[in-house]
Amino acid sequence: MYENGKDKDVVEEELSPVPITTSTVWILFRSDQTVRDIRDRIAWFRPEDKKDYYLKSDTGVEYRDLDTTVHRITSGSFGSKILHQLYST
DSSP states (O other), rough: OTTTOOOOTSEEEEEEEETTTTTTEEEEOOOTTTTTHHHHHHHHTTTOOOOOOOEETTOOOOEEOTTBBOOOHHSSSTTOOOOOEEEOO
């Protein structure tokens, strides 16, 4: 079992790398999880990090809506498995 209580046989989609300040972290998410879940996981790695950031894919799409699903991010013509953490100015 993983820490999230799911069986290790559950297929998860990978959204990685998510740069966190000067490091890169590979984080696994299921397709039904959301941007909110991604941000919560980033906060787990970097609890002191500021919250005034958004996620942007390597295809140029910004994800500011916390209810956007991983499925939506990874599918379609602008689908991506790489997200970057960008800070608002």
